[in-house]
Amino acid sequence: MTDDMARIADLRVTRPNFEVSEVSFVIPRGQVVGLVGPNGAGKTTVIRSLLGLVHPDAGRIEVLGQPAGSSAALSKIGVVLDQPTAAGDWRVHSLGRRLGPFYPNWDEDRFLELVDQFGVPRDQRVDELSRGQGVKLSLAAALAQRPELLILDEPSSGLDPRSRRDIGDVIRQFMVDPQHAVLFSTHITTDLDDLADQLIVLVGGRVAHRGILPDAKDDFAMARGTGEVPDGTFGPQYSGAQWSALIRTEDSAAFGPDVVIDEATIDDIIIHLAAAHEEARV
Template identity: 35%
Template sequence: MVNTTNLLEVRGLFKKYKTFTLKDVSFDVPKGYITGFIGPNGAGKTTSIKAILGIISAEAGTVKMFGKEHSNVLNTGIGVVMDSPMYVDDWTVSDVEKAIAPFYGNWDSGKYAGYINQFGLDKKKKVKDLSRGMKMKLQIATALSHDAQLLILDEPTSGLDPVARDEICDILREFVSDENRSAFFSTHITSDLEKTADYIIFILEGKIVYSGSKDELIEKYARAAGSISDISSEHKKLIIGYRGHSTGFEGMVETANIRKLPKSVLTEDISLEEIIIFMNREGKESE
């Protein structure tokens, strides 16, 4: 049965490179929400996105978009915003429309002009003369002008100043205010996701380590710190990303395991950024 509550369903994506493997990547992007795709640099975020879009071919796995097996034809229903725009440097903002619009039957020139105006872009300005933030906005304007149902963004806020990042986050929030739309947003800047994302998919070394609601992820773990002498080797096994130093230790613990730790160990709320750091550290130590 087709699950129409998910705009994107990825199952068992596998892709092997000489130095990196995407292993059994599976997740859903539900309708009406912003889903954040997090992980450190080189974790497999861009590779996963490229495999989903058909830019690279996965060796195994399936992608369902809008309830149907993915084929390139379905890409007309999505808006893509990549790390750097895939436009010719010498194109003006108007040229981008001339080049891209013919591919979309439902392209709305009025909408494009509206977004260009809203984002403060100059129609005559060349792509190469736009700032990074403006380039991102140009891609978003293009993605929104053909009534895309699903926005897929790869590191759209990376390298942007806080004001520009906040503007992009606002655009995404406005986009999903229509409950039939979704945004799937990869980043390693977790503060943007803390503000905007409803769901989180966490990828580490090519493998999905968490897929679920953002709040559940943050509630699932707690930051733990204390004196090294307070914990035994059994306790240490419960600490994820354990790091000892001269004044004590720090790490992350599953909230379900807090009771198993001595009361002298301090536990407190954890941020998404810390979760990434501790999980990454744990992954490297277990290698």
């Protein structure tokens, strides 16, 4: 059995005003991979390519050694996409009966257990659920398929803090099995703390940074000072006379005593790499 759940190599997807380009990464078994980046960075496009819902212009994608989108690959993947489910007028409790036949490993008891655990009302119509309840229902359905790979596209947006913690707990429980893996795209980067093993930062359709957490954060630091912004900084932002910018941690010693250096958060990395990308475009 391969240790890699999925492999993406040199993915290119060309849109009229946008291109995902040279995106390569691996989702190893036993890892939670966090996919982050600003709006429009290409996260959903990469996820949809992994599911075979988007046909790449170039590159290779394999899930469990099978081509993306093949039934063999899809049968092992549980998905929560960033769109409401199409099962509008169905009742929550009937979802399992309707979806189950399409999934060979469907576990109805697990589905209803998760529905109750998440506080989703069993008798409610699916199209009358709140956004957060809809996400929880999708997650319950994804896990009831007994997948090996869980793909979550912004599951935490619209969820209250308690619900986000519940989702984190369910992912941790899923990851107790070392054969499992998760790809998790999010804008709430603190949700990746203590959860993600690997971080992939997409900016402008390209991988701007990738690494194993928590070290991936340590590759960068934040610098701030006044006056002219020194070379070796990324995406400076200004507040009055003060600038702040991302730097490579290994370059810290090159900045003089007037530059204050702090740790960078994942948000700092995204914001300043995106700003640097925008600067490079003009």
